[in-house]
Amino acid sequence: MSPRSSSKENTKAVLIETGINIMMEKGFNNTGLSDVLSACGVPKGSFYYYFQSKEDFGLQIINSFDEEYAEQLDKVLGNRQLTAVDRLKKYIDDAIVNAEQRKCSRGCLIANLSQEMADQNEIFRTRLKEVIERRRSTFALVIQEAKDKEEICTDIDPREAAEFFLSAFEGAIMRSKVRKDTEPLLSFRKLIFSVVLQTRSR
Amino acid sequence: MSPRSSSKENTKAVLIETGINIMMEKGFNNTGLSDVLSACGVPKGSFYYYFQSKEDFGLQIINSFDEEYAEQLDKVLGNRQLTAVDRLKKYIDDAIVNAEQRKCSRGCLIANLSQEMADQNEIFRTRLKEVIERRRSTFALVIQEAKDKEEICTDIDPREAAEFFLSAFEGAIMRSKVRKDTEPLLSFRKLIFSVVLQTRSR
Secondary structure, three states, rough: OOHHHHHHHHHHHHHHHHHHHHHHOOOOOOOOOHHHHHOOOOOHHHHHHHOHHHHEEEHHHHHHHHHHHHHHHHHHHOOOOOOOHHHHHHHHHHHHHHHHHHOOOOHHHHHHHHHHHHHOOOHHHHHHHHHHHHHHHHHHHHHHHHOOOOOHHHHOHHHHHHHHHHHHHHHHHHHHHHOOOOOOHHHHHHHHHHHHOOEOOO | HHHHHOHHHHHHHHHHHHHHHHHHOOOOOOOOOHHHHHHHHHOOOHHHHOOHHHHHHHHHHHHHHHHHHHHHHHHHOOOOOOHHHHHHHHHHHHHHHHHHHOOOOOOOHHHHHHHHHOOOHHHHHHHHHHHHHHHHHHHHHHHHHHHHOOOOOOOOOOHHHHHHHHHHHHHHHHHHHHHHOHHHHHHHHHHHHHHOEOOOOO
């Protein structure tokens, strides 16, 4: 779809998609609206028809990214064809393949914006906190299921394990971004499953 | 020491210290030189006497922060009064106290700049990679010592464990910054010692 030929209904979606791509690389503060507008050929006036401000644009970007990510997450973590542990492994394997394809660039938009904005904008922080908390609950449920079905051999608290899992995963993405290789993600994958969750299979 | 009364020799140090404090909160791109100069009362001409550019300033800030941090790290991780595991625990306990004192703001300058700059500036990325790799080696040595002295009961590879330890720690700092509480750091502390390193004491 050419952004210029998109209907009005699509203009907002194009702006958000372009914003996600640029902010993923440059962060919120360093992304100029002019970068976004020229990248998708939308005039400034249209931007302010859809968004009250750059802050509003940023928040809608978080919402849109989060919704899309939650859908993807649900496809993997909700796939009952796989055991709970295999779903977690597939999630990490997919992330490692993605990182390789992107040459370890970009990382995770939510983590990038968290690092950048948590101290700078309370509205962003509150929204980002909701996002990371909801993801934590999603992972905690899968870990709980793995525990109930005795796929993992440890008496770990699922919410605590989910918090640790996501801390270690997000830290590994960041370190891969700096190293420009997946070694941190591979160490994460190995240790989270063999040592932290003590999975029975594989 | 009042910055205005500081000698020429101190001016550079004052600029760097002020830069560290501002960049820790606002990041590199979002920190204006005028913010730094007005915060420490140094004229623009003096700035360009010490630094070629904002990029040069940023790199010297990383170097200075890294040197200071390495010294602090050495005091804790090199303290032979404590066992290797107790040194690692002290390092994390100190970080948790610091986070509480700062109300979980700021985080780690190296991690913040890594997240922000790794895809934007190859010179920054290379320097940040050196810093995180050197820290990893420092932690790997302590984990190796803990293993040699049988303070930990797991046959974990020290370099892999150090990579995982630092990923999980940095991720926990970031998540604490978003939540504005130390829960991610407390989960990290609990699981890294009891489950990942399987420490014998405490």
